[in-house]
Structure formats: C-alpha cells, structure tokens
Amino acid sequence: MDITNDFMDECFKAFVLEQFCGNHGRIQTGDLEGIVSLQLANRRFCSLKGIEHFTSLEELDCSFNNLTELDISKNTNLIKLECNGNQLTFLNTDRNTKLKKLFCNKNEIHSLDLTANDQLEALDCGFNRLRHLDISHNPMLTKLVCYWNIISELHLEHNINLKELNCSYNSIFDLDLDQNTSLMYLDCGNNYLISLNIHNCTNLVEIRCNSNHLKNLDITRSRVLESLRCFQNHLTSLDLSHNPLLIELYCSENKLSELNTRHNPVLKQVEYGDNLFVEPDHTVKGMGTFQYDSSLCYYTTTLRHKDKELSVTAYVPAKADMRRLSPVIRKTWEHFDQLHHRAIDLIATTHPDEDVTELVLSELGFHEDATIRLGYDAGNTPAGQLCIYVVFNHELEMNSQFVYETY
Template sequence: MKTKLLVLLLIASFSIHAQQYTSIPDVNFENKLISLGIDSGAPDGRVLTSKVTSLTSLNVSNSAIVDLAGIEDFVSLKLLDCTDNSLTQLNLSKNTTLTGLFCSNNKLTTLDLSTNKVLNQLNCSTNRLTQLNVSKSTALTNLNCSNNLLATIDLSQNSLLLMLGAEYNKLTEIDLSNNTALTSIQCAHNQFTSLDVSKQLALEILDCSYNWLSNINVSSNIKLWKLMCNNNSLQSLDLSKNNKLTFMFANNNLLTSLNIKNGTNYLFNPNTSVAGFYGNPYLTCIQVDDAAEAKDRWVNRKDAHADFSTDCAAFTAIPDVNFEKRLIALGIDRDGLNGKVLTSNVASVTILRVYGYSIADLTGIQDFTSLTILDCSDNELTALDVSKNINLTDLRCGQNKLTALNVSKNVNLKSLYCSYNKLPTLDISSNLALQSLTCQAAELTTIDLSKSISLTSLLIDDNKLTSFNGSGSTALKSLAIQNNQLTTLDVSNNTSLNSLACNRNFLTSLDLRKNTELTSLNCHTNNIKCILVDDVDYAYANLSSHKDAFSAFTKDCNAVTLIPDINFENKLIDLGLDSGAPDGKVLTTNVAPLTNLDIKGSSIKDLTGIEAFRELKTIFAEKNELTTLDFSSNKNLNVINVRENKLKNINVRENNLLVGLSVSKNELTTLDVSQNTKLWDLSADNNQLTSLNVSKNLLVENVIVNNNQLTSLDLSNNTLLNYVACSSNKLTSLNLQNVKTITSLYCHDNLLTSLNISDQTSLIEFTCYKNYLTNLNLTNNTKLNSLDCTDNKLTNLDVTQNTKLLWLGCEKNQLTTINVSKNTMLNQLYVSNNFLTNIDVLNNPELTILLLL
C-alpha cells in the first residue's frame, strides 16, 4: 500500500511540474491576457506560467482590472502599462527588471518600488498615494506623480531625473539640489512657499503656478523657454537673463516689480509666444526692451494701471525705519533703506497692509493718494492723519496707542476698525457712507451715531459706555455692545437688527418686540427676568441659547399660565415656582426658564400649563393619574418619563431633540415616534399598542415593548440596537436584518414560526421560548452565553458553534438528539420534555444543573 501511494505522489509531482500555472483571480485581467494571446480559451482563473515568465512588455490599460495578482510571475517584464483601471494595490516586488511603469488613473494608496532598482520611467499620477519612496530607483529619468495626496517626496537619490511632474498634490517643500539634470519641472497646484531651482542649469520648462510662492529666482536658468508662475504671491520677478523665453505667465500675483528686459524679442512675437501679466494690482511699471512695441502688442495682457517702460525709476520721505522696511518687504520701495521711496511707486498703491511692524510714525502715507484700503493695526502709532487719503473705503488702525482719530475728510469710508486704542470719543459725523464700525476696548465713554444712517454693523463692546442711542441707525443689522455699563437699551428703531449682543451690562429689561428680524441674541449676565418679544415660540426656538437661565421670553411681563390641576399647582408651590395658596395660575416668567421638572407621584390628573415650560429639557412625571399629554410646546425636551400613569394618548411629534422616552405601564394603543430621530432609548412596555414604527429612529439602542398587542415588528433600520425586549405580544414577524449590534434579545411568548438571527453576531442573551419555531440557526451567534428556546417545535438544535454558552434551555420541543460536546463552559442545561434517548455531557465539566425529565 505504501509503495502504491509513493508512485501516485511521484506521478502527481511530475504532472504539476509539467503544467505549472499562475493564478489570475481577476477575470478582467485574464480576459485581457486572452485578448493579447498570452492565455487562451475561457477564463479559468489561471494562465500557464511558461507563457508569462519571458514577457518583457505588457499593456493591460483601460481593462476594468481590480486585482493584478499573478503579475509576480511576469519576472522578465521591462515595461508594464496598467493605467486606467481600478487597482487599489500593486505588488511588483518580483518584477525586478522593470524599467518602465505606467499605473496612472487607478485607486492606489501605496506603491512599493523598493526592488525596482532599474526603473527609469514612472507614471503613477491620478491615484490616492499619500507617500512615495523612489530612493531605490536611482535610474529614474522621468517621474510623474501628479494628482495624488503627497505631502512630501524625497528625490535626493534620483540624480538622473530629467522630467518631474508633481502637480495637484499637498507638497509644501521639495529639495531638488541633487537633481541638477532636470529639464522640466511641473509642480503647480501645491502649497510651496519657496522653490529653489538655482542648480537646474538645463531647465527648459517650469510650471510652479497656483502655489504660495512670494519669490522665485530663475536668473541661472538661461535655457528656460516656458515659465508659468501665475496665481502665487510673487512680489518681484526678474527675467532679464532669460532671453529664450517664448511662453510666460505671471498673472494673478502681488508683483510690484517685473523686469522682462532680456535683449530679445521672443517674448513679444505674437505668432510664437504667449505672455500674461494681468491680475497684479500693485504693478504699475513693467520694464521692457521696447516700450512702444510692448504697448502695441501686449496692451491687453496687463492691468490698466500698469505701463511699459525701458526704465521703471519725486521721492516720498519715510522717516520711520520700520515703515520703510515694510514697504521694502512689500516691493513698493525697491532702492534700499534710505528714508525715502519713489512717489510713483506709492501713488498707485490701492491696498497697504503694514500691521504688526512696530511702526510709530506713518509719515509718507499722504502720498498714497490712490489708497482704498489701509491696515496699520498692531503698531505703536499715537497719531494718524489720513486727511489726504480721500479714496479710503477701509481703514484698520486697531491695536495702537491712538488718543485721537480724525476721519472727518474720509467721506468714502465704509469700514473702520479702531479697537484697542485710547479713544474716549470718536467723531464719525462726516462719514455718512460708513457701514461697519468696530471699536472694541477703546475706552469709549460716548459715541454719536445720529448721522450714521448707512451703518449696518456696530461692534463697540468692552468700553465704558453708560448710554446708547442708535435710533438714527435704522439700517443696523448687527450690534455688539456687551461688557459696558448700560442700565437701559432701546433698539426699537433698529427694526433690521438680526444680531444683538448686550451681555455683561446692568440691564434689567429688554424690549425686542420691534426686532422681528433677530436671529441671534446674547444677553446673559444681566439682571433681565423678562424679555419682551413679538413671537414667543420663535424666540424660544432660536434665541434662547445665550440668555440667563432666569430670563423668560414673553409678550407680557405680567402674563400668567393657568394651572387647573390643584395637585400640579401644589407641587409647583413645593418647588418654589409658585407661592401662596393655590389659585389656578402661576407667573409665566417663573416657569418658562425651567429646564428640569420632577413631579412624580403627585396624584396629578391634568398637566395643562406645561406648554409654558418652554425650556424644559427633562420631565419626570411617572406614577401620576395623567390620561393625555401634549409636549408640542416643549421643543427642548430630551428626556420624558411618564410611566405608570393612565395615558391613552401622548404627543411627542415636535420633540425632535428627544433621546429618552419612557411611557411604560399606561393604556396607549398608538405611539408616534417618527419625528424623534435622535431617540436612543424607548420604553413602551405594558400598553395596548397594536403597531409600532421605529424606521426613522436610526440612533435607537434600546427598545422595550413587552406586553402589548403587536403582531409584527420591523427593526431592520435600527442598526445601532443593543437591547430588544418584545416578549408577550402577538408577533408573527420580527425583522432584525442588518442589525449586528444587538447583545440582548427577548422575544418569548409570541406567535413566531420562524426567526432569522444570522445577522446578530454580537448576541449574548437570547430568549424565544413559547413560540412556534421549527428551526433555529445559531451558527453566527458565537458570543451567545444564554439561550432559552423552551416550548417551541424544534426537531433539531445545533449549538456546536456556541462555545461560550453558560445557560441552555430547550425543554418542551421535539428534539431526538443534542450535541453539547463543544459547550465546555456550560453550567446549566434544561432538556426535559423532548424525545431524547441519551445525552453526552462528558465534555461539560462546569455543569451544575442538568434537567432531563
């Protein structure tokens, strides 16, 4: 017998060696191999290894391939093209002879090239790569890794690199010091703030557009014929050494200096070149070889305020050295630190930002006659004269030491920011166009807004104001006046107001009845008990998050809420919400701000008046005698406990913040929770419910509906369920499909004939006794430790996969055998009233209770 077996093994071995196959699990990959004549016949998941080992080139592009498994046997491959597929991984560790790899337009997240040391061409663009290591591929000459998610890339070992494509990534820096042979660099649409190409003497093409570059030096790149540096933050650009340029875009930058005077006319030949300098708001002079020629040919390629000149050179005194340094840094001053700047350089400047540079004197600002925006915030200024800057529309001079500010000549001013100064008064009577004023923490004691008819935004918080009159500012939409010393605030004329912040004052009242556009209110840390509003419902729904807890919205500060149930009112008296003898009413302002109400066990029959408890978040009203409840006005409720009452109906349709609802032990026949989409705990047991729809309650974790009249229950949408109790109903259908999180399921005492629990892989406790089940598949319920399926019609019960079972009850069924040999942790087993003739418990050493009869 041994001899025969040996012969068979030898024959099998020879057969295998004679016909060795390579597995090709992806049918589209194999179909492509068939179409290429590498494989034949119908796809069978494999290809003769001998057919692939000698292949040197393989093109399987655009073939809907998901898996390139099998490629490892293509050991002679030099060229692989698998572009335009759906690959998520690519193992090329065995393809050590590869010189060209083209895998663009896939879904690769990683790419290991550590063994591909002779690779010289790589295109892995348009994938999902977050990193790429090409340090071992030292022969690389062409690399395209664009359209990925790369934040860094190391090219220090790739000294032979000629062409680099790295556009559309997340690169912030790149070291090209070892890549001196580069002729083409395309790195647009990244996040570079600097780029050094000084060693790339052979460079012909550079596209670094759409980055954050403030400077680029191409003076050593004399072979450069194409330059795209548009959409950056470049302040100066010198192309005087680049006399081969025929294609150049420098538009949409912050250029103040552009020199394209390079001694050639290539750049100005409209038949062979393209150029663009527009979108540079600070560029007034472009230095060229021939100004007339440039104006004739390229007038539409620049901004209207810029001009061409062969020499872009009145001076304006700038005595403050820090001011001049900033002008130099901005490229406005280009002749060094000498206390002056070319007037022509500043006259056309429309936007000047010199914030945070320790400037004490802004002398010279008067010659910035075109200025529309000035930001000189966060400096050391004690005085500021902007009387000559009549075009100013936006002035920011906050965080200085200003004691006076004169804006009387700036009639075009629309926005003024002067916060954090020492301005006791501010005259804006001439600024009729002013729309936005921000003057926070400026030590203001008074402010006159009588002429501020255009004002829409006013932020004057953290000052020393004791009064406020904004009656003339009828266009005002936003008012922040918090942390002052106000005792009254009248905003009745400001009917367009949509945002009001008046917190941290000394207000005792607030009338918002005319402010019907209000969407944001902050009035906390005052002493306001009653806030008058036009629409109470809207106020509580939209304006209540930033007021004091004791503040109530009302149409009448003396309004009362009727409380007809004497026991309810007595309880409110006990809680300090009402006072004196019961009179059937309570001040609305006493109950409206309440967030938590506990009235359990108070013999209350009627909860009329609860609608005034607008801010209620939790209510505990269990063990009363309530028959009906309507919480439609209590929209902030998140917990309701009204168990053990006599409820016949309850309305919770408006309570979309509800997370916990307990209505157990009542007389409900219907319950609508379709609007309670945040609900995670529902207890409705011991009622008379005939149906229950929880399909909208996607967050619910616990459902308890025992002892009702339910005939079906669909929980398939409730995929976060943990605990389900639906016993003692009339269920003939229970749908638990897709609910994998249930750990406890109690569905006993129903009319179920079948039950699918194959999705309940987390189930630990399960009772289904007293049903009509004929089959029970527990194969997937491997975490089960307690099972009671007593009193069904089971003829077979397989618990061999339930090795964690501690308790098993299967009495009163029709079992003829049961195998518990795998249930070694079992300590209680109930199998009486079946048709068993024997049972083997030798593998159950923990068994303490065994009931057979």
C-alpha cells in the same frame, strides 16, 4: 407667554407650578426653558398635554400613570422615553430622531413606526398588541424586548449590533439570527418555532428556546454558552461537546435518547426528565437498590426502619452523581439510629411543648451538596401538613437550624 391653560390635567399642572414656577399661579414659557429631564412616574396623571412646551427635554419618564395618549412631536431633543404601564394605543415617534432608548411596555399599542429613529439603541415594547414590528431602520439597536405580543415574523438581518433579544410569548414560526453575530442573550421561548438559526451567534451566553416545536438545535459554535433552556420541544439529539462553559441545562420533555455531558466540566444544574432514556438503577451496599424516577429526575427507594417503611430520596439526576454520593449514603445508614435519636433530642430541646413521641419519621433525603435531611411529620397545622427537617452535613454533623415545610 402664559401657557397655563395648555395643561389640561390639574395634577400635572400643579406639579409643574410647584417644581418650575415657584407656585406663583401661572406657567410661563420661560419657566420651562432648559429643562432636560422629567420624572413623572406613578403620579396618576391622565394627560400630559402641555408637555410640548418642554422643548429642551432629553429624558421623559411618565410610566405607570393613566395616559391614553402621548404627543411628543414637539419634544425633538428627546433621547430617552419611558412610558410603560399606561393605556396607550398609539405612539408616534416620527419627530424624535435623536431617540436612543424607548421603553413602552405594558400598554395597548397596536402598531409602532420606528423608521425615523435610526439612532435607537434599546427598545422594550413588550406586553402590547403588536402584530408586526419593523426594525430594519434601526441599525444601532443593541437591545430588543418585544415579548408578549402577537408577532408572527421578526426580521433582524439589519440589526447586526444586537446583543440582547427577548421575543418570547409571540407567534413566531421561524427565527433566523445568521447576521446577529454580537448576540449574547436570546429568549425566544413560548412561540411556535420550527426553525432557529443561531449558527453564527458565537457570543451567546444564554439561550432560552423552550416551549416551541424545534426538532434540531445546533449549539456547536456557541463555545461560551453558560445556560441553555430548551425544554418542551421535539429534539431527538443534543450535542454539548463544544460547550465547556455550560453551567445549567434544562432539556426536559423532548425526545432525546441519550445525553452526553462529559465535555461540560462546570455543569451544575441539569434537568432532563420526560425524554426517551432513563438512568440505570444504582445499588448502595448494605442498603439496596435506588431506582431512577424519570419524571422527577432523581433516585428513590423504600427501606424499613423499626418495622415501618421509610422513603429515601437522592436528589441527583445521574448515575455518576449517585456514585459520588454512595459513601455518604452508606455512612448515613450505618449510623442512622444514632442520627435519628440526635434529631429527636434536638427537636425536643428546641420545642419543649412538642410531644416528640407523636412525630413520624417520613423521609430521608440526600442532596447534591452531600447534605442529609431527616424529615419528621408533625401533623396538621392551619397552613397544611407540617414537616420538620433536621439537617446533617457529609461528616454527619448536625445543624442546629431546622427547615420547616408545609404541604
């Protein structure tokens, strides 16, 4: 049977003729029998009319085209559909009862009825215009991504197999995950949350609940937690004593009066500025006192070198880190003139056209890994103010490679 005229988009028609019809000029139903996969992404198709004749189709990727509608009602064997990055306002999957993976992000979809898709395992409907999302008929769901919509409620009590949830950038006030005990990854940031129940989510590895209105956050049962981002909330306390695997913590801009990390031996990255506590000043013998900057979460002081002020910064967030770095800081200052001359010589050798007498020593920085950087202001460039950094390790051995930064 000749079905050529059912293909309205000339580009789609040409694609089918070339790929499946040997370019003999007409499309017959027999040409399309048994085809189980179509990869149509980024082809500028405006219509997929004619897709209904691919009745054996199991996988369709038509992402990043110019589609305003998509009728897959005849593609009842479809298991995976990707239609991201189009202009779809509606998507009907009632007849696609075998569907396991649906990716329809970056469209303009206002509603999504998934009641017929009880085999669905993965759904990504982010960057749409959804106000409601009912997934109570999708018990097999393990991954749900619905960020950047206008969803105000999300009920997940029927999705007990869920392992990954990203519902960030919505309008959700309350999120109860009491039944989602398999959950490993959670991103609910940038909502209006005043309540987040993760008490039974004992498998969580990563939590992102930043930029909400949370006053409480109970992670005492999240013993395998490795990453927590809870900044920009209203937390007054945070118990980390049951999270021994925690690697990174971002809890800035809360109302914390203390933070105890003694039970977090592998914690590497911490940011906790703009809370109600500050780290105490730290004195390094022979140099002076470093003061803690709570807005930047590190220590600073100003010293004099050759009758000029020198900004000295220790890029560490806690008094304990300062104690650890103190021997390196002290040793550096004791040999500072020598380091300065070595740095200038290296710059002069590497940049023979540079007048090193014009360089201004502007910064001495100490980092968590015990590396040391001497910063030299090299003046204005078309890209901005140029600073050349010479790097030394904790043994005061100089790296031959510079770091260049513009401001």
